[in-house]
Amino acid sequence: MTGQNDIAEERAGQKVGAGKFGDAIAALMDAYGNQLFRYCASMLSSDEEAQDVLQITFLQAYDGLEAFERRSTFRTWLFSIARNRCLDRIKTNRRHGERVTYAESPPEQSTEHEMTDPKVNQILELCLETLSPMARSAVLLRYQSDLTYSELAAILDEKPGTVQARVARSLPVLKRCVEENGLTL
């Protein structure tokens, strides 16, 4: 965890200790809001839905702050809430018949240097969606955060070894997908 995160954790802890839960949430939003939004946006492929889930995450955290026993960091706890709400949202979307939309044809083969960022992001988004929500969550947290595997395991509610195996199994699937869609690694 970075020094900034340490400071945020300490500040939020002090606010909770003083019964100032609103101030604690404000400190946590400052520290982790963007990270959580990015994770949710990557999970859900939608900024609008990520925005909803972000709000739900902090409201739920507020409700649970008093009972939170600090067996993990606030950050791990918040990611855990966000992850669960993202999975809920994915399930709901599936029930309502929303499906992943794929490009009708793969983009033309391009090299790393020729490919513009929007194209790279488009392919990555497409390929991340081919992973199961659990696998997607593990891969995103593994590469987008500096969380340890113990913290990832706590967030994903799995053993560290299971998360490691899940990431290792998902990477070839992701690599094959991005290459098939024209991204040269």
Next chain:
Amino acid sequence: MRFEEEALLLIEQGKPLDEHFDTCEDCVEQRRKYEQLGMLVGSFAADRSPHEGWKRRIMDALHTQQHRPQRSYWRATIGIAASIAIVGLALKLSLTPPVDVDLDIEIIAGDTVYRGNSAKPGDSLQLTAVVTGSHGELRLYRTDGRLILACVDEPPCARADDRISATVTVAISGSYRAVAISSSEPVPAATVNLDADVLTARELGAEVEVSDLIIVR
């Protein structure tokens, strides 16, 4: 040794790689590609951030939660009275066992057990009914007008609490239907006519579940 089968998990586990992976050209190339992929995922969506004003909206929502208006005395009294009534109703319902029924069928073909609508002569049907009423019965009809089974706790049925189960080998080709009945009153004896029996039981207020047709051929 293939990189994807051996090395990726070791890397994730933070364990040293076999020397082979450092010397094999293809492995070195694969490793580079996976590192590149990791970096791309790591920077994916880095430019996305929440809408402006998102913190204020959350704080507003929290403020609303914290400062709900106090209920007046009479409204609180009505609330308490309603709560007592709801608890009383729930208690009454919990003391009166609901009459409910659930039927499940599995087909046993040799070592294979599956759910489906077709079986072969000689296969067995594992019938399980959950009947919560004080009277229940499990039946199996062949639709050419034969009652194959009708029992509660005598063989081939076995009853444990509200669960009645039986295993029946279907030796003859034909169409079969299982029926589970749950009732607060005694259930009239079965005849060979499934439709008439179901109608009679329902007229007496029983809950009846009839299975899909199971074709044996």
